[in-house]
Amino acid sequence: MQIQAAVLNTPQGQLEIETLELEAPRELEIRVRLVATGVCHTDISVMGRPFPVSQPIVLGHEGTGIVESIGSAVTKVKVGDRVVLSYNFCGECPSCQRHAPSYCHYFFGHNFLGQRRDGSTALSRQGQPVRHNFFGQSSFATHCLCSENNAVKVPDSVPNEVFELLGPLGCGIQTGAGAVINVLKPQMGESFVVFGAGAVGLAGLMAAKAIGAAVLIAVDKVPERLTLATDLGATHTVLADGQTDVVARIREITGGGAQCSLDTTAVSVVLRQALDCLGSLGRCGFVGGAPLGTTLEVDVRDMMLNGKTLRGIVEGDANADAFIPDLIRMQAQGSFPFEKLMKIYPFDAIDQAIKDAKSGVTVKPVLRMPA
Ligand SMILES: [Zn+2]
Ligand SMILES: [Zn+2]
Numbered sequence: 262m263q264i265q266a267a268v269l270n271t272p273q274g275q276l277e278i279e280t281l282e283l284e285a286p287r288e289l290e291i292r293v294r295l296v297a298t299g300v301c302h303t304d305i306s307v308m309g310r311p312f313p314v315s316q317p318i319v320l321g322h323e324g325t326g327i328v329e330s331i332g333s334a335v336t337k338v339k340v341g342d343r344v345v346l347s348y349n350f351c352g353e354c355p356s357c358q359r360h361a362p363s364y365c366h367y368f369f370g371h372n373f374l375g376q377r378r379d380g381s382t383a384l385s386r387q388g389q390p391v392r393h394n395f396f397g398q399s400s401f402a403t404h405c406l407c408s409e410n411n412a413v414k415v416p417d418s419v420p421n422e423v424f425e426l427l428g429p430l431g432c433g434i435q436t437g438a439g440a441v442i443n444v445l446k447p448q449m450g451e452s453f454v455v456f457g458a459g460a461v462g463l464a465g466l467m468a469a470k471a472i473g474a475a476v477l478i479a480v481d482k483v484p485e486r487l488t489l490a491t492d493l494g495a496t497h498t499v500l501a502d503g504q505t506d507v508v509a510r511i512r513e514i515t516g517g518g519a520q521c522s523l524d525t526t527a528v529s530v531v532l533r534q535a536l537d538c539l540g541s542l543g544r545c546g547f548v549g550g551a552p553l554g555t556t557l558e559v560d561v562r563d564m565m566l567n568g569k570t571l572r573g574i575v576e577g578d579a580n581a582d583a584f585i586p587d588l589i590r591m592q593a594q595g596s597f598p599f600e601k602l603m604k605i606y607p608f609d610a611i612d613q614a615i616k617d618a619k620s621g622v623t624v625k626p627v628l629r630m631p632a
Contacts, residue, residue, distance in 0.1 A: 265631070266319045266384070266402035267611050268391060272310055276401065276611055281319070281391055283404055284383040285330065290406045291338060292330040293346065297605070298400040299323030299429035300618050300626040302459070306550050307373075307395075308615075318375045318392035319384060322348070323428035324400025326630075328412070335409055343415040343424055346407050347431035347581035348372055349397025362410070363576035372396045396432070401611065403630050413585045423592070426603050429460065429625050430585045432576065434599050437464030437525065438588055439577015440546045442472060445521040452476035452515045456535050457525035458486035460602050460625040461548060463493055465523045470494040471596040474521070478514060480507055480534075483621045493601065501531075511538040518543060518567075527551040533558070542568045548575075603627050 264283045267276040286292045304320045307313075314320075324346040328338050338344060349372050350357050350365035357365050365371060375392030376382045383406050384391040384399070393399040397411040413431070415424060437460070447453045453469040455462040458481040470477055470493075479490035480499045487498035497514050499507050512518055518540020524532045527549025536545045536559060563569070577584070591597035602624040606614040614626035 262404070264402055264404040265608075266399070267321070267608075268317050268319055269308060270317045272313070272316065273308065274316070276320075276615075278609060278611070279386065281402075282385045283406070286332040286406055288332040288334040289408055290332045291328055291335055291408065291412055292404060292406055293324065293326040293344060293412070294329045294404050295324050295326040295400050295402060295630045297325050297425040297428055297630060298628050299433065300611075300614050300628065301429070301433045302618070303432070303550055304401075305615060305619060314373055314375055314395070315392060317386070318395060319399035319402055320395050321401030322346070322372075322396030322398055323432045324398050324405060325415075325424065325428040325431075329404070337409040338412055338414060343419070344412040345415055345427045345431050345581075345585055346398045346400060346405075347411045347413055347435065347585065348576050349394070349408060349411045352410050360580055361578070362580060363578060368575070375399075400428070401628070411581070413581050416586060416589065419589060423589075423600070425605075425629065426600055426627060427585070427589070428627060429603070430588050430599070431581060433460045433625065434464040434588065434602075435579045435581065435584060436548050436574075436577045437461035437523070438468040438597070439579035439584060440523055440548055440574045441465045441468040441521075443578040443584070444572060444574050445523060445544050445546050447472065447474035447521045449473035450475045451520040452478065454478040454480065454511055454519045454522040454535070454538055455525065456480045456522065456531050457549070458483070458490045459525060459621070462523065462525040463490060463602055463624065464599065465525070466490060466495060467493050467597050467599070469521070471591055476515060476519075478511060478519070480511075486621060486624070489601075489624065493598070508534050508537045515540065520544070522546070523548070525549055527555070529555060529557050536564070536569060536571060539567070539569050544570045544572065546572045546574045548577075605629050
């Protein structure tokens with residue numbers, strides 16, 4: 262069938278909305294008519310090349326939509342079901358077997374290569390292949406193929422106006438909230454610091470508040486983001502303006518050091534601050550996609566004597582089938598208002614949406630697909 266998709270044709274190029282041909286789903290594949298797709302910083306990173314992908318490719322990996330057609334062996338969903346699309350994984354390797362699919366041994370191949378396992382691609386343009394399957398979806402498009410593994414069924418109770426905002430739960434929101442709820446686990450009354458008050462960081466902040474952290478500190482270099490962080494529950498903010506001693510300020514607020522910190526910036530000097538601001542037995546998590554070869558110097562003696570933990574986290578350690586419905590329930594109860602991070606753009610305004618995400622004007626752009 263013919264679809265509309267935003268194609269990245271050259272490295273560091275602009276996206277161009279074009280008509281492409283999408284194959285019918287194979288045995289284990291699902292075709293989804295996308296309703297909306299979030300813009301994630303990983304899409305933007307890939308366009309800027311820190312994680313190189315081959316072109317032409319259709320990016321987009323925070324899709325939400327309606328199942329339109331299923332392969333003969335698909336049992337998890339049926340035509341007409343509403344789904345959120347998350348990251349892809351093999352389902353068979355030791356990590357997947359241990360219910361840790363975000364550490365799938367074949368994560369790169371399933372999410373970044375832009376093809377099926379057999380090397381084929383479901384998209385084409387005038388007979389020439391266009392890469393698909395970015396994060397198992399390539400959802401900057403009116404339609405895409407995904408698999409049973411990365412399609413999460415949306416409960417019938419979710420109203421349509423919330424449904425169209427669910428795509429980012431499949432990546433950015435799940436990453437921040439999962440890092441806090443599944444890994445760092447701040448206890449009642451503890452302190453939590455987030456470095457980077459973007460969609461991932463603010464999702465982490467809201468999650469920390471929801472599960473009972475008492476001192477919630479947001480650090481960012483954009484004042485408006487800190488205002489939003491305060492609206493979402495931050496008890497303190499620190500402007501990283503190059504003048505303020507961020508670590509000293511956090512130590513002062515927390516009376517000696519924080520219990521939990523989350524770095525979402527993927528900048529080594531900031532990650533080091535996230536470690537240094539911790540007190541005894543502090544836990545630091547980090548989630549950003551740093552460029553290949555990025556290294557971090559740590560104070561080994563400080564880490565050891567204070568029992569500090571540093572943990573890399575992919576996709577919030579989340580098992581999307583269970584975690585996304587949890588986040589939806591938290592939103593319905595008012596304890597996790599992710600809608601406050603989002604702004605809807607029409608699909609053909611994708612360039613503006615990306616520009617606004619890059620500049621920070623919009624925390625989480627969501628592209629509404631043409632009906
Ligand atoms: Zn796997
Ligand atoms: Zn993402």
